[in-house]
Amino acid sequence: MTKPRSRRGGGRPTIADVARKAGVGAITVSRALREPGRVSEDLRRQIQAAVDELGYVPDPNARALASARAEVFGVLVPSLTNNVFAEVVRGIYDNLSDSPFRIQLGHTHYSGMEEERLLQLFGSQRPAALIVAGIDQTATSRRLLENAGCPVVQIMETCPDPVDMLVGFSHFDSGRAATRHLLEVGYRKIGFIGARMDPRSQRRLAGYRAAMEAAGLFDPRLITTTPMLSSVSLGRELLRDALAKMPTLDGVFCNNDDIALGVLFECHRASIDVPRQIGIVGFNDLDMMQVSFPSITSIRTHRYEIGRRAVAMALAAIGGNRPVERIVDLGFELMRRESTAR
């Protein structure tokens, strides 16, 4: 006779304990918990009573092993301290909190290598779905996504050929819209100021450039960027740099709101009148943009909704009814404010 291993788990109740208590087979307990509709009302009640009494919680690891599918959403974003992604992630969490799915979050730190490593790692868990930021995966990453064997949602951008599904908006269009607005209001020497030029920033810059070229006003010296991580203080420094290069600057499209705020503060310090001498447009429309003095024109993006929608699409796909629209463009909105009101 073999002696049972000494309950390595520390004596937590198992499905067998519940089954014994309820006087049914283990598999019936399993079904009662996962597909209550397939178990008779009577047994379901008995089982529920046993579960409650024992305080049974299914072991997700055993479940994943047996079913070859973990109840986990893998989520890959470049950074969490970036307010933008924090909002997206919040949308994801909120829409997933009532479901049995857990979230496995990873930071790529804007690195393709790191993204590959994490996808490899996440893949080994057989996640129920993957949500990844951006469309600029390496060839290896793209292959990993295609072979993940689960719904994949790319977020934050649009493109015609996603791996699977996509929710986002056009960074090119939004960059162009911001620049066009400055042109329409009458600014001419419009600079682009940006830090950490990730692919999405590059597309906004391309939109800026397109607008400026269409107006016959493009000049490469109007562009000021840095590889450093974006921050408010960096916005201040970058405006100084931009003005040093181009003292006649009369407007700036800032790659994000942090930069824009830094620019505004530097204008205060240098007694530059906003919007009279310089017009400012930010990007993302954080709450503070409408509060600042003067309030700052910005491009509002639907970050929370992107996260929420990505989850909704993934859940639909898991449930068997893939959304008809594989590609969702949530657009953006230009919020006109005092910083460009001249």
Place this chain on the structure above:
Amino acid sequence: MTKPRSRRGGGRPTIADVARKAGVGAITVSRALREPGRVSEDLRRQIQAAVDELGYVPDPNARALASARAEVFGVLVPSLTNNVFAEVVRGIYDNLSDSPFRIQLGHTHYSGMEEERLLQLFGSQRPAALIVAGIDQTATSRRLLENAGCPVVQIMETCPDPVDMLVGFSHFDSGRAATRHLLEVGYRKIGFIGARMDPRSQRRLAGYRAAMEAAGLFDPRLITTTPMLSSVSLGRELLRDALAKMPTLDGVFCNNDDIALGVLFECHRASIDVPRQIGIVGFNDLDMMQVSFPSITSIRTHRYEIGRRAVAMALAAIGGNRPVERIVDLGFELMRRESTAR
């Protein structure tokens, strides 16, 4: 003869495949991967070659099931969009990225019930360690933590009787220090402005109150709070409310930097001179505090370091050598700036 189940996992290589290829037993492969020191140099090389060739990645679920221990850190914070926790979480991720541990992140949304639910859920995974924000768990939550069977680190605060380990700083002391600074510089009618008064905010308020009472200047009408979530725009509204209640207000200790920024903007709009008419102190010392115009005095907290340190302590405990100091106080720092320079 039983036909093998059709590789539900989709044909990924298993440890048995690696063992066969390397001509060794499965258990030796397992050891070579987890404790290379216990396997001879020769076999280790052969096994590594087989692993590389097959692209073998261990299944974390099977591993967790067999060893009754998942390589997962459970992390519980109230909110991710709060910049403060985003920084803490970054510190946690950064210090854990080279280890085999994954992170399971949960939001309590400042709710004790939600915290209980998540601890229950996380516990079912048998995590390697738990990191939770705060010391104000419900009785149930505290019991769950005590019985988690793994190292537990509470973060963000100090107290004499943590569940297990603790890293943080004193909110009471920091609130008192901020208020004392305002008093020292000469402000008298000093208000407290705060949103979302979680337990940490309450302690800062208590520190404020202690300082004001010690100076014989406390007045409950100086306190303005709201249950709403903190934001820059809320800071602006709260200052209006505070001034309506107490027009002679000459200083404010803001519960966080977002509020402080909102207050500053409202002062600009209302042509209130900072620091002459009103002094402002923020809390957390976000980057923008030193950039704003005028720059804002704030209490610097070591958020990233709290996350980093919590992980270091948990790893040490997992490794068998619990840190001698179970309680670590990382302190805080008053950053004097223009907003209180009069």
Place this chain on the structure above:
DNA sequence: CGCAATGTTGGTAGCGCTACCACAGCCGGC
């Protein structure tokens, strides 16, 4: 009334991995 279709339940055999032993070979000490 017979038979297929449907619905409900249970048994068995794993999922991929590691804990726990067993065992072989080697060392040094008495």
Place this chain on the structure above:
DNA sequence: GCCGGCTGTGGTAGCGCTACCAACATTGCG
């Protein structure tokens, strides 16, 4: 030369759960 102790390796038996199939009862229909 025997014994205990080490080191390195492997076999076996699960971890807790679910996929798969079988068994049985019940129903509907010709």
